[in-house]
Amino acid sequence: MIVTIDGVAASGKSSVSSGVAQALGVPYVSSGLLYRAVTLLGLNAGADLADPSALLPLLSAVRLEPLASGNRVWNADHDLTADLHSTRVDGGVSTVAALPEIREWVDAQLRALPAPLVAEGRDMGTNVFPHAPHKFYLTASPRVRAERRARERPEDIPAIEAALTERDRQDTTQSAPAPDARIIDTGPLTLQGVIDTILNDLR
């Protein structure tokens, strides 16, 4: 069984997916972390983030560890996870995610993982796991999302809101909800409320 949880930037996908996966006793995978890892390695190497031939050689030892408590990304024996949620990576990741060659690489990493699992991102229900029997799509207003993310970033809420809106715009192509996804507005719900909504639907 595969459950897909897609949605716009900072809609709560990772926390919700982790909670759903733990309740089901299965792993969850965060596809965004892989795009973030490519971005971090590209930035650290001084590579052109729009040039897949500069990025792909950096990825041979990158591996996603889908722990239920929180995914980790490794480059050989170096844990990249703590550096993946910086404003610097936020600013470059949509450029990287627009490259078909990088999307193919991420998709291959995800499809190699054994089911059952909860998969979280933008195109899990449309492109990577189109036959998944359970699909969800999380939304919330830009202001609500910026207020949530302000707990994890140093910038103020208007700056975060502007950056989120710009990333949504750059991610439009891969962010369309699957026609068979249940759309959940997380604005009025608590984290546990979103998790329970999904678990009730699965039952």
Ligand code: CDP
């Ligand atoms: O947590 P947040 O929603 O801010 O971001 P994320 O899920 O970690 O994804 C980071 C970026 O990766 C997104 O802004 C997209 O550019 C890209 N992404 C994507 O294109 N497709 C996915 N399935 C997941 C992420």
